[in-house]
Amino acid sequence: MFITIVDGISKYAIPFIILIIPAFGFFKKVKVYEAFTDGAKEGFYTAVRIIPYLVAMLVSIGIFRASGAMDLLVNLVSPITNLIGMPGDVLPMAIMRPLSGGGAQGIMSELITTHGPDSLIGRMASVMNGSTETTFYVLAVYFGSVAIKKTRHALPAGLIADAVGLVTAVVVVRLMFGA
Amino acid sequence: MINVVWFLFIAIGVFVGVFTGNIEAVTEAAINSAKTAVDISLGLIGVMALWLGIMKIAEVSGLIKTIARALRFIMVPLFPDVPEDHPAMGAMIMNMAANVLGLGNAATPLGLKAMQGLQELNPHRDTASNAMCTFLAINTSSVTLIPATVIAIRAAADSANATDIIGPTIIATIASTAAAIIAVKLLQKLPMFQIKPENLKRASN
Numbered sequence: 001m002f003i004t005i006v007d008g009i010s011k012y013a014i015p016f017i018i019l020i021i022p023a024f025g026f027f028k029k030v031k032v033y034e035a036f037t038d039g040a041k042e043g044f045y046t047a048v049r050i051i052p053y054l055v056a057m058l059v060s061i062g063i064f065r066a067s068g069a070m071d072l073l074v075n076l077v078s079p080i081t082n083l084i085g086m087p088g089d090v091l092p093m094a095i096m097r098p099l100s101g102g103g104a105q106g107i108m109s110e111l112i113t114t115h116g117p118d119s120l121i122g123r124m125a126s127v128m129n130g131s132t133e134t135t136f137y138v139l140a141v142y143f144g145s146v147a148i149k150k151t152r153h154a155l156p157a158g159l160i161a162d163a164v165g166l167v168t169a170v171v172v173v174r175l176m177f178g179a
Numbered sequence: 180m181i182n183v184v185w186f187l188f189i190a191i192g193v194f195v196g197v198f199t200g201n202i203e204a205v206t207e208a209a210i211n212s213a214k215t216a217v218d219i220s221l222g223l224i225g226v227m228a229l230w231l232g233i234m235k236i237a238e239v240s241g242l243i244k245t246i247a248r249a250l251r252f253i254m255v256p257l258f259p260d261v262p263e264d265h266p267a268m269g270a271m272i273m274n275m276a277a278n279v280l281g282l283g284n285a286a287t288p289l290g291l292k293a294m295q296g297l298q299e300l301n302p303h304r305d306t307a308s309n310a311m312c313t314f315l316a317i318n319t320s321s322v323t324l325i326p327a328t329v330i331a332i333r334a335a336a337d338s339a340n341a342t343d344i345i346g347p348t349i350i351a352t353i354a355s356t357a358a359a360i361i362a363v364k365l366l367q368k369l370p371m372f373q374i375k376p377e378n379l380k381r382a383s384n
Contacts, residue, residue, distance in 0.1 A: 009325075036233065055213050117339075117341065126329045130321070130351070132355050141291070148306065150303075152306065153362075156362070157316040
C-alpha cells in the first residue's frame with residue numbers, strides 16, 4: 001500500500017508539475033512559451049558558472065579519497081564512534097556521506113551486499129544515506145552558481161547537521177532493530 | 180573555514196599518498212575529478228533550463244507569490260531578512276518540496292533559482308548572507324522523506340522489507356534538519372562569522 005503511494009508520487013509528480021504550472025499561467029493570460037524560454041536561457045549560464053567551484057571541490061575530495069587518507073581518518077575517529085555504538089564497518093560510510101554522494105552510495109551497496117539488507121549494519125547504512133545530503137557538493141554548487149566565495153558559517157552548520165543525522169541514524173536503528 | 184578545509188584535503192591527500200605509495204592514484208583522481216566536475220555541470224544544462232523555464236512561468240503568473248504567502252508562517256521566521264513575497268521565498272519552497280518528494284532532478288535547479296533570488300537581496304556580492312547560509316544548511320541536512328534510491332537498492336538485495344527504513348530515515352532527517360537550523364542560527368551570531376567591514380565598503384562602492 002505504502003509502496004504504491006510512493007511509486008505513484010514519483011511517477012506522476014513531475015508530469016503533474018510540468019502541466020499545472022503552465023496551465024495556471026495560461027489561465028492568468030501569461031505568454032507561457034515566451035516566459036518559459038525567457039527563464040530557460042539562464043540554464044546554460046547557471047550550469048557553466050558552477051564549473052570552477054565544482055572542479056575545486058571534487059578535485060580536493062578526489063585527492064583525499066584516492067590517497068588512502070580515509071583509512072587513517074577511520075582509525076582516528078573510531079574510538080569516539082565506538083562509544084556511541086557505531087559499528088566499525090559503518091564508519092567509512094558516515095565519513096564518506098558529506099564528501100561524496102556516489103562514494104557513500106557505493107559503500108552502502110557494498111555493506112548491504114556483504115552484511116545483508118536486513119542486518120543492523122545494512123539498515124544503519126541505509127538510514128545514513130537518506131538522513132543527510134552531500135554537504136560539500138551542495139555547498140560548491142549552490143554558492144558557485146551565484147559566485148559566492150566567502151561561505152561564512154554554512155559549512156560548519158552543514159557538518160553539525162550531518163553529524164547529528166548520522167548519530168541519530170545509529171541510535172534509532174539500534175533502538176528499533178537492535179537485539 | 181572553507182579555505183582551510185579545502186587545503187587540508189589536498190595537503191593530507193598528497194602527503195598520505197606519498198607515504199602509502201598511492202601517489203599515482205592521487206594524480207589520476209585529481210585529473211578524473213576535474214573532468215567529472217565539468218561533466219556534472221554541463222549535464223545540468225538541460226534540466227536546469229527546463230526548471231528555470233517552468234519557474235519563470237510560475238513567477239510571472241503570480242503562482243510563486245501565492246505559494247510563498249501561504250507558507251509564510253514557516254518561511255518568515257526562517258528567513259527574516261527576505262521580504263515575504265520575494266520570488267526567492269517561493270523558489271525556496273519549491274526546492275524544499277521537490278526535496279521532500281525525492282525529486283532530486285528538479286530540486287537542484289529550483290535551489291539555484293532561489294540562490295539567485297537571495298543574491299539579489301545580498302549587499303555583499305562574494306559573501307554569503309544569513310538567509311543563504313540558512314537555506315544551504317537546510318539543504319545539506321536533507322529533507323527527503325522517501326529515500327527512493329535506498330529502497331530500490333535494498334529491494335534489489337532481496338530485503339524482506341525494503342521500506343522498513345523509512346521510519347528511522349524520517350526521524351534521522353528531522354533530527355539533522357533541526358540541528359541545521361539551530362546551528363546556523365547560533366553560528367551566525369558568532370563574531371568570527373560576521374561580515375567584515377571591508378567587505379561592506381567594497382560592496383557599497
